[in-house]
Amino acid sequence: MRTFAIPGSLVLVFGTAVAPAVQAADGKAVYERTCVACHASGVANAPKFGDKAAWAPRIATGKDALFTSVTKGKGAMPPRAGAADLKDEDIKAAIDYMTAAVK
Numbered sequence: 894m895r896t897f898a899i900p901g902s903l904v905l906v907f908g909t910a911v912a913p914a915v916q917a918a919d920g921k922a923v924y925e926r927t928c929v930a931c932h933a934s935g936v937a938n939a940p941k942f943g944d945k946a947a948w949a950p951r952i953a954t955g956k957d958a959l960f961t962s963v964t965k966g967k968g969a970m971p972p973r974a975g976a977a978d979l980k981d982e983d984i985k986a987a988i989d990y991m992t993a994a995v996k
């Protein structure tokens with residue numbers, strides 16, 4: 894019977910292959926972590942989650958405008974909703990989640 898030494902590099906390559914894939918932006922999770930604080934109850938006139946009348950005129954301005962409002966801040970909403978670690982994709986996913994709820 895013969896034994897083979899497994900080169901360290903082979904182990905490393907295998908380890909990389911089985912590492913969990915990076916998760917795609919999850920709008921619901923971002924909303925529930927960051928946006929819910931103001932948008933669930935409508936703090937400081939934030940358009941409430943699920944309130945069609947409050948969202949319709951904002952959605953009419955287009956997704957790009959909504960995205961800019963969140964990244965730059967608008968009214969009582971701080972830039973990036975106060976969460977500097979949010980990636981652009983996270984913000985877009987959260988906006989998609991919130992606007993999908995009022996379609």
Ligand code: HEC
Pocket residue numbers: 923924927928929930931932936937938939940951954958959960962963967968969970971973974975979984987988991
């Ligand atoms: C500190 C409270 C607060 C948090 C947290 C917050 N918002 Fe807001 N948001 C507001 C307020 C207030 C407005 C209304 C701003 C205005 O029109 O004066 C608003 C408006 C918006 C609008 C409409 C912008 C427009 O152009 O009319 C979007 C889209 C939005 N928020 C998305 C988000 C998302 C996505 C998150 C989480 C990542 C979030 N908000 C977190 C307070 C908040």
